[in-house]
Amino acid sequence: MTPDVWLPIPPDEIEGLPEGPAYRFWNGEEEFPADPADCAFYVVPYMKPSGIGVRPLPDMRSVQVVQTLSAGIDHVEPGLRHLAAGVRLCNARGVHEASTAELTLALILASLRGIPDFVRAQDRGEWLGGFRPALADRKVLVVGYGSIGAAIEDRLVPFEVAPVVRVARSARTTARGPVHPLTELPALLPEADVVVVSTPLTEATRGLVDADFLTRMKDGALLVNVARGPVVDTKALLAELESGRLTAALDVTDPEPLPPGHPLWQAPGVLVSPHAGGPTSAFLPRAERLVVDQLSRFVNREPLRNVILTTGA
Known part of the structure; x- marks a missing residue:
């Protein structure tokens, strides 16, 4: 039987897809392109509202692989309980590194050098000089x-x-030096001028950046969150921002999207970008290369890359 593969990118726009599967295009629309029960390989739509990507999972009784196009898998995990044992969940390692790292550097530089203040001063026609970090x-x-x-x-x-x-x-040890365990974080925080958070969202990291974490950061330090909003305790962060002790650059927030009138919009010393780390011109070519490689491995019964977990294991 020919396996169905659901893709959030039109198949005729992806070069190099292996022959054999029946490719179905679905990017979160109300109507499914075929019976979800026949889907063997499911590529989850990218950057869709909560709940869209997991909607077909309860009916995907034949699925063998669920492939995200995001680095995180937290948006898919709630639907995994519907799947049979043995389904492999793969993330998009290799797709978002360049774009997210670019934005992280941009947020750090913009925050330290006062770029938001310069833009506001330009709107007022004001020459805003002075020293910056x-x-x-x-x-x-x-x-x-x-x-x-x-x-x-x-x-x-x-x-x-x-x-x-x-x-x-x-x-662990890398070519660049040691990686410290999370247990050493309390001793490391007071020495850092810039703290970049790039963890996945798990039960262990939810609320990791809490009042205790923030209190340990040195006066005047910058917190940069390019992970997930719930990794940071928003109420605790607001208290530090409003006191003027810390500054922050946030590509992700809790809640997200940040609603109009939320205190974070007006908090002093904060720069907010709208979860812009991944969706850039670098995304599509890397996502397509990942999909082609994974499907080629699937068709040829070769080991898949980026397997995060296997259901029932």
């Missing part, structure tokens, strides 16, 4: 040192920062 010589702590965290460090190094300090779930 440089990124050079700053101590940067990266919390969440996976492929995105490593890509962020790649872009920080040419800016002559002090040695980057890396933190992940468990300790």
